[in-house]
Amino acid sequence: MPVRSQFVEVIVNKAVEAVDRIFHYQVPDRLKENVKIGSVVAMPFGREKSEGIVVGFVDEPEVKSIKEIQAVLSPAPLFHKDLIDLACWMGDYYMCPKVSALQCMLPAGLKMANEKVSAKAVDCAYLCDAGSNLPLMKVGPKQKEIVNYLQVHHGSPVSQVLSETGAPRSSLKSLLSKGLIRVSREEIYRDPYGVKNFITSVPEVLTKEQEAAVQAMEEEYVSGKKPVLLFGVTGSGKTEVYLRLIEKMIYLGKQSIVLVPEIALTPQLVAVFKSRLGEKVAVLHSGLSLGERRDAWMHIALGQIRVVVGARSAVFAPCPNLGLIIMDEEHEQSYKQDNIPRFHTREVAKERCRMQGALFVMGSATPSVETYYQAVQGAYRLVTMEKRIANRPLPFVHIVDMRQELRQGNRSIFSRLLQDKMVQRFARKEQILLFLNRRGYHTFVSCRDCGFVLQCPHCNISLTSHGGNSRLKCHYCGYSIAVPNICPQCGSGAIRHFGTGTERVEEEVKRLLPQARIARADADTTSRKGAYDEIYFGVKKGEIDVLVGTQMIAKGLDFPQVTLVGIISADLSLHLPEMRAGERAFQLITQVAGRAGRGELPGEVVLQTYSPEDPTLISASKQDYGGYYRNEIMKRETSGYPPFGTMIRVLFSGEGLTVLAKNVEIVARYIGTELTANEEILGPAPAPLEKIKDRYRMQMVIKTNDLARTRSGLARGLEQARRDGFPHKNILIAIDVEPLNMM
Numbered sequence: 097m098p099v100r101s102q103f104v105e106v107i108v109n110k111a112v113e114a115v116d117r118i119f120h121y122q123v124p125d126r127l128k129e130n131v132k133i134g135s136v137v138a139m140p141f142g143r144e145k146s147e148g149i150v151v152g153f154v155d156e157p158e159v160k161s162i163k164e165i166q167a168v169l170s171p172a173p174l175f176h177k178d179l180i181d182l183a184c185w186m187g188d189y190y191m192c193p194k195v196s197a198l199q200c201m202l203p204a205g206l207k208m209a210n211e212k213v214s215a216k217a218v219d220c221a222y223l224c225d226a227g228s229n230l231p232l233m234k235v236g237p238k239q240k241e242i243v244n245y246l247q248v249h250h251g252s253p254v255s256q257v258l259s260e261t262g263a264p265r266s267s268l269k270s271l272l273s274k275g276l277i278r279v280s281r282e283e284i285y286r287d288p289y290g291v292k293n294f295i296t297s298v299p300e301v302l303t304k305e306q307e308a309a310v311q312a313m314e315e316e317y318v319s320g321k322k323p324v325l326l327f328g329v330t331g332s333g334k335t336e337v338y339l340r341l342i343e344k345m346i347y348l349g350k351q352s353i354v355l356v357p358e359i360a361l362t363p364q365l366v367a368v369f370k371s372r373l374g375e376k377v378a379v380l381h382s383g384l385s386l387g388e389r390r391d392a393w394m395h396i397a398l399g400q401i402r403v404v405v406g407a408r409s410a411v412f413a414p415c416p417n418l419g420l421i422i423m424d425e426e427h428e429q430s431y432k433q434d435n436i437p438r439f440h441t442r443e444v445a446k447e448r449c450r451m452q453g454a455l456f457v458m459g460s461a462t463p464s465v466e467t468y469y470q471a472v473q474g475a476y477r478l479v480t481m482e483k484r485i486a487n488r489p490l491p492f493v494h495i496v497d498m499r500q501e502l503r504q505g506n507r508s509i510f511s512r513l514l515q516d517k518m519v520q521r522f523a524r525k526e527q528i529l530l531f532l533n534r535r536g537y538h539t540f541v542s543c544r545d546c547g548f549v550l551q552c553p554h555c556n557i558s559l560t561s562h563g564g565n566s567r568l569k570c571h572y573c574g575y576s577i578a579v580p581n582i583c584p585q586c587g588s589g590a591i592r593h594f595g596t597g598t599e600r601v602e603e604e605v606k607r608l609l610p611q612a613r614i615a616r617a618d619a620d621t622t623s624r625k626g627a628y629d630e631i632y633f634g635v636k637k638g639e640i641d642v643l644v645g646t647q648m649i650a651k652g653l654d655f656p657q658v659t660l661v662g663i664i665s666a667d668l669s670l671h672l673p674e675m676r677a678g679e680r681a682f683q684l685i686t687q688v689a690g691r692a693g694r695g696e697l698p699g700e701v702v703l704q705t706y707s708p709e710d711p712t713l714i715s716a717s718k719q720d721y722g723g724y725y726r727n728e729i730m731k732r733e734t735s736g737y738p739p740f741g742t743m744i745r746v747l748f749s750g751e752g753l754t755v756l757a758k759n760v761e762i763v764a765r766y767i768g769t770e771l772t773a774n775e776e777i778l779g780p781a782p783a784p785l786e787k788i789k790d791r792y793r794m795q796m797v798i799k800t801n802d803l804a805r806t807r808s809g810l811a812r813g814l815e816q817a818r819r820d821g822f823p824h825k826n827i828l829i830a831i832d833v834e835p836l837n838m839m
């Protein structure tokens with residue numbers, strides 16, 4: 097883009113509220129050619145030197161004594177105009193510095209000005225015109241091999257040419273000296289999946305529902321561009337719908353972004369996409385090297401990559417030619433970022449699609465209440481797939497009352513029904529999935545005499561036993577101690593373990609089915625790179641009989657041989673002190689249950705609980721989303737929770753409780769005076785997790801039906817408080833707009 101003016105708008109690369117606005121600078125003549133929108137520049141700022149991002153041009157600067165840009169730090173603009181606009185939108189919407197949004201858009205290997213990682217360049221060989229007329233020339237057989245190879249593989253890396261033809265380097269050199277080939281040094285794209293071979297089958301015919309879904313979405317792309325909710329039961333074949341839509345985009349010359357909750361837990365989707373779309377796809381993965389990440393980013397920006405698959409941050413892939421964003425498992429919590437900028441991928445994706453005229457498709461078997469509500473209201477287009485592929489039935493769910501089991505003398509963690517079915521399935525060589533939303537061995541340790549529960553001294557939450565029962569660990573900060581023999585409070589020796597974690601389930605399976613091949617998938621067993629893939633492909637290939645796991649195994653997995661799913665305790669997620677506890681429990685149970693009976697053999701689920709009459713569990717057991725939704729939406733309406741109102745959470749944290757409480761009270765008063773009677777303020781009060789990593793936490797939650805008004809009131813209140821010196825500087829404030837996690 098040519099420089100239209102000599103003044104530019106710059107955002108300073110410092111994530112501080114006080115400088116979160118646009119500053120004007122002059123561009124000296126010597127830099128005019130290089131300063132573009134999206135360039136990273138060096139400039140004086142206050143008394144120091146700083147770096148910033150050019151976000152626009154202005155005809156007239158707002159200040160008289162304007163300073164000059166000193167240098168351009170990025171060889172090419174780092175940000176596309178669309179992404180700069182998106183970052184500004186995020187800054188307003190999520191009340192974060194615009195530069196924080198810009199920073200999180202860059203891949204790790206590309207941090208603003210200090211581009212540590214360079215592209216990988218290799219020598220590539222090409223045939224010259226003379227070389228194409230080879231038969232007339234006299235060359236040796238090895239040289240001929242090279243020429244033949246290059247006729248098919250024009251521009252291949254030299255190392256590849258030599259290894260594929262078996263020719264020595266000297267042959268290549270003599271071809272060079274005869275002017276038959278040429279070699280040039282070029283950047284190549286490091287495709288981390290390039291070497292693996294993925295093979296999957298392509299369904300020849302779509303089901304009627306799939307066909308209708310694809311058609312509805314194409315229609316929406318052409319005419320309305322409303323966001324689409326693809327509400328399809330587990331195993332209805334949503335992936336195939338995504339693929340067809342993407343193929344259409346490729347045909348139209350458009351790029352697509354596919355968002356998944358967690359890429360490491362999506363080996364199957366990656367495999368399907370890689371095998372079907374080949375080198376047109378880039379998979380963004382936290383396991384990528386910095387160089388690989390940088391390469392992918394550059395090739396996306398150049399439009400060479402047509403499909404980007406990745407987690408949250410892939411929503412910022414620098415696609416100049418975006419046609420489509422797909423968000424799989426729309427309801428997943430991991431789409432919300434927990435640290436600054438605290439954005440929800442769904443909202444950012446929706447806004448980006450609106451800005452770039454692209455289609456936004458959300459897919460789920462258990463949509464979030466908010467999204468489904470929008471679809472029912474007509475703000476989104478609702479596309480439904482009610483049947484599984486080949487009309488396979490949804491699995492039957494047995495609810496087992498664990499109180500009854502206990503009364504009848506069964507002290508095992510497995511009900512008799514589950515035990516019987518496990519034995520039977522194993523004998524029939526069918527696979528079993530056991531789900532428990534808690535890792536470790538036991539969930540807590542307590543004293544039988546005085547009731548003392550061993551807690552983390554840094555986090556105020558109970559410790560979980562691991563490694564058989566030898567150690568206690570904190571799941572928040574990693575603190576760990578050996579299990580004490582006597583109670584630290586009363587000195588009694590009656591220390592006992594309670595509750596169940598995945599480690600213990602695994603051990604019980606070994607006892608019940610000594611011959612079975614068992615695997616466990618949780619945060620403890622999958623921390624090593626590639627560990628999850630091994631487990632996944634192990635189950636897929638039938639090398640594992642029983643898979644025990646946490647919510648990791650609840651999502652999207654397609655194992656046709658799994659005919660039994662056991663939910664060891666459905667109660668864990670149900671009773672959290674959270675407005676969304678019921679919603680999460682419903683989603684989790686429906687999703688886990690949905691792993692059974694996806695192949696030719698029908699599936700069954702055994703759901704164990706201490707509250708069998710809970711309406712959420714009952715809807716989930718029938719996989720009755722409609723029934724669940726009607727019940728939940730009524731509760732939300734009565735209490736003014738989303739989608740009927742929205743919330744902002746203001747979380748304060750500090751090291752001393754008294755100082756914190758006092759500061760919070762003062763700041764809350766400043767905020768209170770700026771809000772209206774239409775805003776309901778809850779707190780300030782201690783957060784449910786009162787202390788994490790030695791920091792005490794207090795929060796206030798503002799409920800509102802006018803986010804814009806509340807945001808500006810809150811911003812004014814905080815600004816006033818800061819001006820008067822509150823809160824003290826080691827107290828941190830985290831603002832979360834539309835929070836998902838209120839713990």
Ligand SMILES: Nc1ncnc2c1ncn2[C@@H]1O[C@H](COP(=O)(O)OP(=O)(O)OP(=O)(O)O)[C@@H](O)[C@H]1O
Pocket residue numbers: 299300301302303306328329330331332333334335336460461485651652653654690694
């Ligand atoms: N038209 C088709 N004909 C035959 N098989 C198909 C067809 N479409 C999809 N399948 C197969 O059906 C299975 C389920 O599809 P998929 O995994 O996409 O379901 P899903 O809707 O994403 O389910 P979930 O929400 O549980 O992840 C896969 O094994 C897939 O290969």
Ligand SMILES: [Zn+2]
Pocket residue numbers: 552553554555556570571572573574575789
């Ligand atoms: Zn801790």
Ligand SMILES: [Zn+2]
Pocket residue numbers: 543544545546547548583584585586587588
């Ligand atoms: Zn005690």
